[in-house]
Amino acid sequence: MAPFLVLLGPPGAGKGTQAKRLSDILKVPHISSGDLFREHLKNQTELGQLANAFLAKGELVPDDVTVGMVRERLGRPDCAQGAILDGFPRTPAQAEALDAILAERGARLSAVLYFRVADEELVRRLSGRWMCRAAGHIFHEVFNPPKHPGICDFDGSALYQRQDDRPETVRKRIRVYHKQTAPLVEHYRRRGLLIEIDGTQGIEGVTDQLLAVLPGGAEA
Numbered sequence: 001m002a003p004f005l006v007l008l009g010p011p012g013a014g015k016g017t018q019a020k021r022l023s024d025i026l027k028v029p030h031i032s033s034g035d036l037f038r039e040h041l042k043n044q045t046e047l048g049q050l051a052n053a054f055l056a057k058g059e060l061v062p063d064d065v066t067v068g069m070v071r072e073r074l075g076r077p078d079c080a081q082g083a084i085l086d087g088f089p090r091t092p093a094q095a096e097a098l099d100a101i102l103a104e105r106g107a108r109l110s111a112v113l114y115f116r117v118a119d120e121e122l123v124r125r126l127s128g129r130w131m132c133r134a135a136g137h138i139f140h141e142v143f144n145p146p147k148h149p150g151i152c153d154f155d156g157s158a159l160y161q162r163q164d165d166r167p168e169t170v171r172k173r174i175r176v177y178h179k180q181t182a183p184l185v186e187h188y189r190r191r192g193l194l195i196e197i198d199g200t201q202g203i204e205g206v207t208d209q210l211l212a213v214l215p216g217g218a219e220a
Contacts, residue, residue: 003028003082003214004107006089006098008185009115010177012122012170013199014206018115019086021207029078033087036069037061047072067097074101082110090180092187110215112188115199115206119174127167130159 003026007015016032023030040048047068051061070088073079089095102108117125128141132152139146139159146152150159163169188194195213199206 003110003216004085004102005082005110005214006085006112006188007115008112008181008188009197009199010117010119010122010174010181012125012174013115013117014203015086015115017203018206018210019084021203022084022210025207025211026082026084028082028084030084030086031070031073031079031088033066033070033085033090036073036088040069063091063094063097067094067101070098071101071104074105082107089184092183095184095187109193111195111213112193113197113210113213114185114188114194115197117199119171121200122174123167123170126170126173127161127165129165130161132157132159 005022007019009015019030019032022028037048037051041052042048047065050065051069054061054065066088070085074083085098089098099109124142128143130139130141130146131137132139132155134152134155134157137152137154138144139152146159151157152159164173185194197206197209197213201209
């Protein structure tokens with residue numbers, strides 16, 4: 001059966017990196033909800049215009065609009081053999097909608113891969129990011145430090161940290177994520193679809209674990 005996977009995990013857990021790697025290995029598309037929204041907004045599709053009407057008023061986009069975008073994307077030919085969903089669903093109601101979309105295509109969800117990373121490690125990963133003022137080059141205190149502290153390697157401009165990347169803001173984002181996502185995690189745990197992944201391993205280690213736990217193995 002074609003693999004339809006959902007990736008869950010807090011910001012900084014490495015979902016995006018692993019989704020791209022799995023996409024290459026399994027030969028199925030990586031569908032990021034953020035990318036999907038940007039595509040519809042840019043192309044001014046009917047769904048994109050609906051979403052923009054709510055965003056312009058500072059309101060949340062209703063589930064039916066988001067679900068509509070996912071339904072349209074999963075209906076494209078490249079999803080015939082499966083897909084990796086990143087950022088959707090976010091609630092049990094969206095999870096039920098996803099089940100219905102897949103059922104329309106004679107498919108079902110293969111697994112939900114839940115990336116577990118300690119909060120303080122997430123803060124370390126997310127709050128270490130600095131950008132240069134001239135061109136937006138990105139550095140990281142731990143993973144990609146500049147040669148000279150506070151100075152961009154490429155243009156010599158000063159580095160600064162965005163408000164979103166400051167430790168106190170990162171901790172708030174993580175708390176909000178846990179609160180909002182807990183019901184969805186439990187929903188999939190009760191259904192026996194949730195597989196927990198140790199997101200603290202190196203990139204290769206996480207990929208190896210993902211391939212080892214997938215239903216049917218790497219050939220899923």
